[in-house]
Amino acid sequence: MALGPEEANRFAALLEERQEELVGAWTDRVAQSLRGRLSRTELERQTGELRKGFHAALAGGAAELGQEPADELRAQLTELSSSRARQGFSATETAVSVFALKDAVLTVLDGSDASNLRDYVAFSGFVDQAALFTFDSYVQIREGLIADQAEQLLELSTPVVKLWEGVVAVPLVGTLDSARAQVVMERLLETLVETGSPHAIIDITGVPAVDTQVAQHILKTVVAARLMGADCIISGIRPQIAQTIVALGIEFGDIATKASLADALRFVLKKTGR
Amino acid sequence: MERVPILKLGEILLVSIQIDMEDQVALQLQEDLAERIVATRCHGVLIDISALDIVDSFVGRTLATIASISRVLDAETVVVGMRPAVAITLVELGLSLPGIRTALNVELGMELLARDASFDFEDAASMAVDEAVDEP
Numbered sequence: 001m002a003l004g005p006e007e008a009n010r011f012a013a014l015l016e017e018r019q020e021e022l023v024g025a026w027t028d029r030v031a032q033s034l035r036g037r038l039s040r041t042e043l044e045r046q047t048g049e050l051r052k053g054f055h056a057a058l059a060g061g062a063a064e065l066g067q068e069p070a071d072e073l074r075a076q077l078t079e080l081s082s083s084r085a086r087q088g089f090s091a092t093e094t095a096v097s098v099f100a101l102k103d104a105v106l107t108v109l110d111g112s113d114a115s116n117l118r119d120y121v122a123f124s125g126f127v128d129q130a131a132l133f134t135f136d137s138y139v140q141i142r143e144g145l146i147a148d149q150a151e152q153l154l155e156l157s158t159p160v161v162k163l164w165e166g167v168v169a170v171p172l173v174g175t176l177d178s179a180r181a182q183v184v185m186e187r188l189l190e191t192l193v194e195t196g197s198p199h200a201i202i203d204i205t206g207v208p209a210v211d212t213q214v215a216q217h218i219l220k221t222v223v224a225a226r227l228m229g230a231d232c233i234i235s236g237i238r239p240q241i242a243q244t245i246v247a248l249g250i251e252f253g254d255i256a257t258k259a260s261l262a263d264a265l266r267f268v269l270k271k272t273g274r
Numbered sequence: 275m276e277r278v279p280i281l282k283l284g285e286i287l288l289v290s291i292q293i294d295m296e297d298q299v300a301l302q303l304q305e306d307l308a309e310r311i312v313a314t315r316c317h318g319v320l321i322d323i324s325a326l327d328i329v330d331s332f333v334g335r336t337l338a339t340i341a342s343i344s345r346v347l348d349a350e351t352v353v354v355g356m357r358p359a360v361a362i363t364l365v366e367l368g369l370s371l372p373g374i375r376t377a378l379n380v381e382l383g384m385e386l387l388a389r390d391a392s393f394d395f396e397d398a399a400s401m402a403v404d405e406a407v408d409e410p
Binding site: 185186189190192193196197198220223224225226227228229230 | 352353354356357358361362364365366370371375376377378379381382383
């Protein structure tokens with residue numbers, strides 16, 4: 001049931017006249033659901049702002065949340081979900097902040113009048129839309145946060161460091177899946193070209209497990225580096241990893257493997273005669 | 275048809291490929307290079323492919339053939355400046371270009387050739403010493 005212009009006006013008036021009671025009841029309910037994780041003054045400010053938003057939307061004659069008079073309200077709701085998402089509140093806790101308006105309105109509404117109740121159903125539909133919108137933007141913001149973090153993680157975990165003149169090293173940390181292997185490979189090869197380093201050391205001390213797929217990725221990187229004219233050494237092979245490699249029958253061929261990064265560096269320096 | 279220029283730099287022939295490597299161009303380069311090696315009596319060939327976005331299997335094979343031909347003519351071939359993207363593609367395709375020596379850039383390629391040349395020189399010198407010792 002959509003909100004008619006008259007009903008919208010009546011509720012706008014109600015929101016304006018009984019604003020103090022409303023904001024009080026609303027804040028109470030939100031505070032209850034958040035269990036004291038936000039201060040009451042902060043909540044009161046938020047609900048007060050939202051009340052203004054709802055009032056403006058209804059006074060402007062918005063029957064649906066998507067309509068133009070509700071633009072301001074939508075922006076407020078996005079703002080609310082964004083701050084809640086960043087502060088680590090759950091989706092329910094965020095949506096309840098809007099749903100609580102329904103309860104608050106019910107406490108100030110004269111329930112004996114049947115037409116009032118019918119209006120209330122329409123109004124409650126409007127609030128539902130608002131809460132769903134909040135929920136949607138909450139999810140969007142959370143997804144954005146997760147995507148950002150995943151990207152940061154990918155960047156963080158694949159540094160290419162210069163160890164010596166003409167020697168670069170990639171200390172691999174964490175599980176190596178196809179996406180990361182691709183990033184590592186590209187980053188390493190680009191650094192080789194940029195720095196003109198003919199030697200690279202791939203250190204796998206931080207890789208928890210080496211299976212055939214991980215080995216395949218490392219081998220591909222080494223072969224690609226060779227094609228470009230650089231020599232790769234694999235270092236940091238822990239005892240268990242060495243056992244797994246042999247047990248799986250992985251062949252590193254003529255690629256030099258060293259137990260530690262120090263050994264690898266010594267090997268390279270000796271080879272280049274320094 | 276476009277041709278790839280071959281420049282003589284001291285003891286080295288420098289080939290910098292700046293155009294799309296079509297099959298015909300690759301074959302022409304192979305022919306030209308063989309002739310130039312014989313004509314100039316150079317002992318090193320540097321092929322710079324840093325401007326190439328794509329190296330397909332045919333070009334890869336031609337490079338390998340060029341390397342073999344020059345070896346027959348007593349010239350060492352080094353392919354330099356392969357781009358990371360090209361290297362990754364070749365690895366994904368399973369082409370590891372066997373028999374081709376590579377270096378990251380022209381400078382390192384020159385060093386590589388110079389080192390080979392000095393080894394040859396040392397070999398020759400030590401052989402001369404051996405002969406001198408044998409003589410009396």
